[in-house]
Amino acid sequence: MIVPTNALFKHAYGKYAIGAYNINNLEQCMGLFQGNLQSKAPFIVQLSKGARSYSHKRMLESLMKTADEIFPDAVFAVHLDHGDEATCMDCINSGVYSSVMIDASHESFEKNIEITKRVVQAAHAKGLVVEAELGQLKGVEEDVHAAEHVYTNPEEAATFVKRTGCDSLACAIGTSHGAFKFKGDQKLRYDILTEIQKLLPGFPLVMHGSSSVPKEEVDRINAAGGNIKGACGVDADQFLGATKLGVTKINIDTDGRLVWCRVHREFFRDHPEMFDLRDPGKVFIPEYAKFIAAKNVKLGSAGQLDAARAFCKANQ
Ligand code: G3H
Numbered sequence: 001m002i003v004p005t006n007a008l009f010k011h012a013y014g015k016y017a018i019g020a021y022n023i024n025n026l027e028q029c030m031g032l033f034q035g036n037l038q039s040k041a042p043f044i045v046q047l048s049k050g051a052r053s054y055s056h057k058r059m060l061e062s063l064m065k066t067a068d069e070i071f072p073d074a075v076f077a078v079h080l081d082h083g084d085e086a087t088c089m090d091c092i093n094s095g096v097y098s099s100v101m102i103d104a105s106h107e108s109f110e111k112n113i114e115i116t117k118r119v120v121q122a123a124h125a126k127g128l129v130v131e132a133e134l135g136q137l138k139g140v141e142e143d144v145h146a147a148e149h150v151y152t153n154p155e156e157a158a159t160f161v162k163r164t165g166c167d168s169l170a171c172a173i174g175t176s177h178g179a180f181k182f183k184g185d186q187k188l189r190y191d192i193l194t195e196i197q198k199l200l201p202g203f204p205l206v207m208h209g210s211s212s213v214p215k216e217e218v219d220r221i222n223a224a225g226g227n228i229k230g231a232c233g234v235d236a237d238q239f240l241g242a243t244k245l246g247v248t249k250i251n252i253d254t255d256g257r258l259v260w261c262r263v264h265r266e267f268f269r270d271h272p273e274m275f276d277l278r279d280p281g282k283v284f285i286p287e288y289a290k291f292i293a294a295k296n297v298k299l300g301s302a303g304q305l306d307a308a309r310a311f312c313k314a315n316q
């Protein structure tokens with residue numbers, strides 16, 4: 001069942017975080033749905049601009065519609081990750097998405113408000129909700145590069161939400177995209193979330209760049225011929241604490257890529273004579289499902305499926 005993203009937020013707020021997982025292909029799609037059903041979790045499927053152009057922007061939307069048919073017990077929202085204005089408008093009009101993210105965080109405060117407001121207006125008119133971003137994650141976000149973290153300013157966040165009417169806010173608290181998040185100890189500014197929650201009680205906050213980059217995955221990739229050095233991620237044992245500060249959606253992409261890489265490197269190392277893409281795919285799908293199910297335990301979303309379904313139905 002494809003559900004409104006804000007219904008999931010209302011159900012989760014303060015109790016658990018919804019896992020928002022980026023996918024790009026059929027194998028990830030199958031593993032994602034299987035893993036969430038195994039762990040009985042509601043979830044968000046995230047499609048990025050890059051994912052949409054990897055095959056064709058309509059291809060993943062067809063997968064979503066078909067997944068909804070073949071996994072009737074799944075409770076999920078379909079979300080555009082890091083959209084620009086034109087991509088948001090395309091997704092709003094597609095009839096498949098539950099929500100879009102407009103990422104104008106690289107623009108000035110006023111310009112970010114101006115663009116976000118336009119997207120909010122178009123989305124709300126069609127019954128979709130909007131995630132916006134204030135502050136900047138260090139590193140690459142879609143096409144934009146920030147040399148340093150620009151932490152979200154809590155007072156600005158409160159003003160931004162009031163003036164744009166956005167429905168959730170991605171906050172920069174020291175995470176970053178990809179596999180190389182920290183040198184040395186993890187330094188996350190949970191104090192910023194505390195301040196934002198005081199000013200915006202009950203308002204859903206989003207943590208991007210939240211992959212854990214498990215050492216075991218990286219070690220196995222390297223043992224099978226990879227060369228990933230200095231990788232480091234976010235401590236998933238802190239997710240439940242973050243949900244008490246308003247974090248309601250947690251974005252995970254890189255960890256799934258690492259599982260993909262480990263499975264395929266090990267498969268072809270151990271079966272150098274094989275070349276059918278379905279053979280490693282048959283290993284990847286259940287491995288990805290296992291990873292999703294384990295992540296949902298850390299997010300607290302595991303076991304929430306039936307309650308979330310009932311809540312979404314009652315609040316239609
Ligand atoms: O925020 C970035 C996501 O991990 C999506 O990555 O743009 O390479 O699909 P992508």
Ligand code: 13P
Binds near residue numbers: 022177211212
């Ligand atoms: P990771 O790179 O940590 O998986 O973050 C993904 C993300 O924030 C997608 O928007």
Ligand code: ZN
Binds near residue numbers: 251
């Ligand atoms: Zn992101």
